[in-house]
Amino acid sequence: MRTALAEVFDWGEIQGITRAAIGEDRWFRAYDRKGAEAPITDAGGWATVLYKPHGAVAPAGNFLLADSDYVEVLTEIDIQGPIPGAVRLRRQGRGFLFLGCRFHDQLLRTYARQIMKRSRGPHFAVMGDDVPTRNEIRFLRGQGIIPVAGGLADFVTELVA
Structure with a gap:
């Protein structure tokens, strides 16, 4: 970034x-x-x-x-x-874009939940090419985080372009 x-x-x-x-x-x-x-x-x-x-x-x-x-x-x-x-x-008036973050650990999910607290949204996550775990999918849905398809490197390349 x-x-x-x-x-x-x-x-x-x-x-x-x-x-x-x-x-x-x-x-x-x-x-x-x-x-x-x-x-x-x-x-x-x-x-x-x-x-x-x-x-x-x-x-x-x-x-x-x-x-x-x-x-x-x-x-x-x-x-x-x-x-x-x-x-x-x-x-207060924006959401978050999580780049390269995985939410496969309870500690990381708790941390992200607290950071997003009191934010407006929407939220997005570029998590990479790996398939999200069941807990990650549940977390994304529960927090209203929209996963962005594709890998982080492709996303950054497009962003730079």
């Missing part, structure tokens, strides 16, 4: 971080389109926000990896603390 958005002038990225390992008092970090860390307040002014709640390799290698990371986030997520204000504000 960073490549697909490279030509867009006004965008930034928010990534979830593990707080325990690095002693952070915040749940996420923000990065401008060049990959430099930015104040989270900048995110409110970006035309496009790329939200990666589980973290990502680029630009800084932030990840939620361990069960303890998810337990900590899910303990607070019901009150929406781990969700950035820019995401909370934008979701």
Whole structure:
């Protein structure tokens, strides 16, 4: 997605971080389109926000990896603390596009459900070429998420074009 958005002038990225390992008092970090860390307040002014709640390799290698990371986030997520204000504000009138997310695990479904909470929709998911599991299908239907046919690479290629 960073490549697909490279030509867009006004965008930034928010990534979830593990707080325990690095002693952070915040749940996420923000990065401008060049990959430099930015104040989270900048995110409110970006035309496009790329939200990666589980973290990502680029630009800084932030990840939620361990069960303890998810337990900590899910303990607070019901009150929406781990969700950035820019995401909370934008979701009021929009839905989510999940790219490359699988919902085969209860933890991932719970996390996604909380992120979508209080959002308008519609929601879409590009999950890849693998056949969704029975639990994924039930989750998609229950949350009103429309699966997009095709693989993630094909979707991104079309988006870039």
